[in-house]
């Protein structure tokens with residue numbers, strides 16, 4: 001459709017005109033992008049208004065970082081680039097953390113920022129919000145582009161989309177100087193300059209030799225293990241992966257955001273026997289999982305004494321041998337690789353030795369049985385397990401709901417306690433273990449999927465994006481936020497023995513976060529026992545109303561994040577003392 005911005009006035013030369021604003025909007029629409037996460041302001045306020053008028057869903061946040069986290073997770077959930085739109089310099093910088101986060105986590109996202117005039121920026125003459133944004137963004141993303149002329153908007157956006165989703169997905173920066181929006185050109189020529197990106201993320205077919213090599217190594221295993229990462233969840237090859245895992249009979253360990261790709265209650269799931277399978281496996285097949293800190297780099301104490309052979313499936317060839325030798329690298333997109341595995345296995349496959357699978361199920365049952373009574377306690381104030389036991393059952397009753405999770409103890413314990421049943425239903429802090437993703441991810445999850453969202457938040461983690469409860473109420477989203485409020489970071493009991501200032505890790509005692517939600521017209525509940533928590537969450541899930549539950553947790557409950565991969569900050573502190 002032509003967008004007639006204006007008509008030229010010279011007599012006899014009347015023609016339909018368009019402008020930079022409309023070309024950006026048309027280019028997005030042409031490529032099926034229908035949602036933008038943004039914070040309005042100079043110079044993109046009118047772009048947002050016009051985009052909304054043209055049918056794009058504009059979701060306005062209170063802080064760009066949250067809009068950016070929303071865009072990143074939208075990309076993860078949809079395999080289309082999530083778009084975050086910001087103003088220049090400070091707005092751009094606020095969005096940049098989320099862009100870098102998207103790149104690290106391999107989420108396709110495009111940060112589009114308005115910027116000030118090139119002529120003035122380059123001479124550093126002090127323009128409004130002057131900053132060389134392109135140069136700053138470059139090291140933090142997969143690709144960065146600037147469009148200077150309206151006729152290049154189509155190409156600029158096409159390049160950004162292709163860079164974001166092809167190969168290993170990631171963040172892309174697109175710099176649009178204020179002047180560009182006002183540039184006028186012939187409407188027909190403008191439409192012709194737009195590009196519809198064809199096959200933006202082409203399949204990458206693995207070589208037959210790499211498939212054979214991988215399966216040969218796997219066949220030789222006595223104690224094989226499959227590790228599923230969020231790359232496997234992103235691939236949306238759910239059926240192929242399930243077929244492969246079940247056909248192979250090999251136990252699988254899901255990384256945090258791969259939980260639910262196959263149900264955590266699947267008989268082959270080794271999530272509740274994590275230490276055992278890492279230590280005792282002899283062949284490990286990584287599918288869309290990287291051997292980074294979350295897997296202790298594939299070596300050291302967590303991996304035990306048993307010599308390991310690693311097989312790795314990844315779309316990025318440079319991932320291979322990043323930490324340890326990969327004896328069978330398979331480079332390709334996960335759907336194509338797993339389909340090739342399935343085809344090759346159709347001629348016959350022998351399940352792993354029963355003593356291995358039996359040892360794992362025994363360990364798993366032991367761990368589950370050990371945890372069960374803790375989850376049933378009805379203490380008030382609550383401890384973590386009492387509160388999480390309630391939420392475990394909520395997700396069991398609502399397997400379609402999306403769980404957003406961040407915090408320290410709130411994250412670490414929820415990861416183990418709350419079983420997931422379906423793919424891409426658990427969204428958390430990702431590769432960086434970053435705090436602050438909560439409300440942005442919850443908002444995008446609700447909007448992109450239409451499913452209810454349960455956001456389980458530590459009180460500290462919530463603070464980074466808490467103002468977005470207003471956004472949740474404004475868009476009337478079916479989000480229930482549960483804040484595990486133990487009055488501080490890790491715990492609420494630390495004391496400063498030197499002066500009257502509070503200790504560095506404590507917050508206001510007895511804070512009532514539920515009042516924040518009430519201030520914007522949502523439902524706020526203060527829950528002091530598992531029974532109260534259960535009632536409040538069930539009501540929220542049934543009503544779909546924006547709800548915030550202040551779950552009062554014993555301030556003495558919780559401990560410092562002392563067990564993240566090979567890191568142990570507590571022991572470092574103790575040594576320093």
Ligand SMILES: CC(C)(COP(=O)(O)OP(=O)(O)OC[C@H]1O[C@@H](n2cnc3c(N)ncnc32)[C@H](O)[C@@H]1OP(=O)(O)O)[C@@H](O)C(=O)NCCC(=O)NCCSC(=O)C(=O)O
Pocket residue numbers: 256271272273274275276293294295367368371407408411412415416417418429430432433434435560561563564565
């Ligand atoms: C890589 C990790 C998954 C490894 O954690 P581990 O504690 O070793 O493993 P898990 O959590 O998976 O499991 C812990 C144990 O629970 C067992 N387990 C798991 N699931 C279950 C169930 N359902 N029932 C019973 N037991 C279970 C599992 O087998 C382990 O026991 P055993 O088998 O017996 O060992 C984790 O370190 C991680 O994700 N870290 C990221 C944390 C993060 O991002 N933090 C943000 C920083 S907070 C911050 O900013 C800050 O603090 O500062």
